[in-house]
Amino acid sequence: MSGVLSFDALQLLIVAFGVGIAVGLTGMGGGALMTPALVFLGIPPTSAVANDLVSAAITKSVGAAVHLRNGSPNKQLIKWLVLGSVPMALVGSLIVKLIGPSGDQQKFLKAAIGCALLLTATTYVVRMYLNLVRQATGRRRTEQNPTIRPLATLAIGALGGLLVGITSVGSGSLIMVGMLLLYPTMSSLRLVGTDLLQAIPLVVAAAIGHILITGVDWSVLIPLMIGGSLGTALGARLASLVNQSVIRRGIVMVLTLTGLGMLGVDPTWVGILGAGMVILGPVVWGAIRRQHGLPAFDHLGSATSGDDD
Template sequence: MSPVLALAGFGVGVIVGLTGMGGGALMTPVLVLFFGVPPLAAVSSDLVASAVMKPFGSFVHIRRGTVNWRLVGWLCAGSVPSAFAGVLLMRAVGGAGGVQHAVQLALGGALLLAVGGLIVKAYRDGSRPAGGPSKPEIRVRPLPTALLGAVGGLVVGLTSVGSGSLIIVVLLALYPMLRANDLVGTDLVQAVPLVAAAALGHVIFGDFHLDLSLAILVGSIPGVLIGARLSSRAPAGAVRAALVLVLLASALKLFGASNLVVIGAVAAVALAGLVVRVVRRSGAARSGADRPVPGREGADQPAPGRPVTPPRDAYAGSNSR
């Protein structure tokens, strides 16, 4: 039982609870690169830990009402059977071959597309006038949702990556009007049966290590509870910003970028977002100051047809005389 591994699990748990993703994309590379765990053992043990951890974060979102249950049902209809099939396919192709590498590169590209989609969505939401519905109606598209859920499940079974991040991409592509808080809650809940199916396959056919999973869970369970509470209550803009940063970091790690490159890129994007936010808010404040106040425009001008009323001090001066 490694305290350092438990601490890493806590950090990843907070990210998973806050954004709905990052478990496989962050924890599996940490196990391989920093703790020297063989890749197959890292995938198997991380999936089992995620299967236990994610229900805790899901429960928080269920209580807060930030879950679209119809989306969860159709995603699971495609993802759960294909996740188990992905484990069998990984065993057939030999695990750590070129297939996994190609899938990880494709997933990294999908995550970068999701970053671009979130940034465009944030720009559109900032340009849209206030007063729209706080929770727009979402029309579920069953067949595309189930098919793309199946693709996500297959990737999770092959690599342990994507139960959160890839499904986030699917939801963003099909349902751009979904609020950020509902996006995270729906993604976390659908990931529970998806990860459980993949974890069962890895327990049977993979290289599961109980000590690794327990060390991750010691830190990740309190972490995911804290992150989920923050996500369910936080403003949508804050959750969207966290999604962008975690997606970017996950994509760069899937492309094999060094930790220094990942930290630098995430810091640069965060700084750029902060600058844009400050500039937009200052511009909105200036335009608000230049706009005339309703009911005050022409207040000093008499209405047509009404006599001009002298000021009170004029009457006071006449009476004194």
């Protein structure tokens, strides 16, 4: 109990609360922010991944239960995603175990997390762009039950499962973008419900695999669960008051810079890139919007611009 009440636990609680707010505001998966945050706090990558996965398995179940009760998930789509993701999540944790000594595992995971963050940032940009195109063309996602493409869906689940099984990152980003590309007409509510529900067996499988390797550190897990839950609840309440477009572009920058830091890129270059993204990012995004016939900075002050910006 003394470990749970320590100063380190308070730090974890604050970090988890902050990450939870970001998750509640944007709906993105927390692993992309939580796992590197734990590593930067000095927690070994293997322990960071294992504890984040266990925490995510519990917190995701709450949101998924709401969507399941409301009847929004597409159960056929979930079936094919899970068939691909769950076995590969176990394979991912096995890959970590086969790396060798603990020191080699930590180095491998740190590099893998860095690559996963850069991939997540890329898929997040793709998601924003797809929503921008949808906004520009006036198309709405209204189809509830599109024709399922089993092999392609299975492949998306397998790739996402492998990524989550190794790094804990990807269940709420890579798989969601894959579904957007395969099923562009599916309604937003059904997409979110499907993504949340398919993530439960995926994250549980990955968590079991890592628990068998690393175990669970309660002094890490309990602050993650408490802080993450409270932060997510607060973020969800603030979502309607905050400009979603600005926040999501900011998260892309954070993921990119954090990923480069995890890969050992010189901090000077990371800082230069960060400054360039802050200065040039809005200009580039504004130019892309204009190419699609939209105002460069439409809804800049709106809190409800959502995915479309």
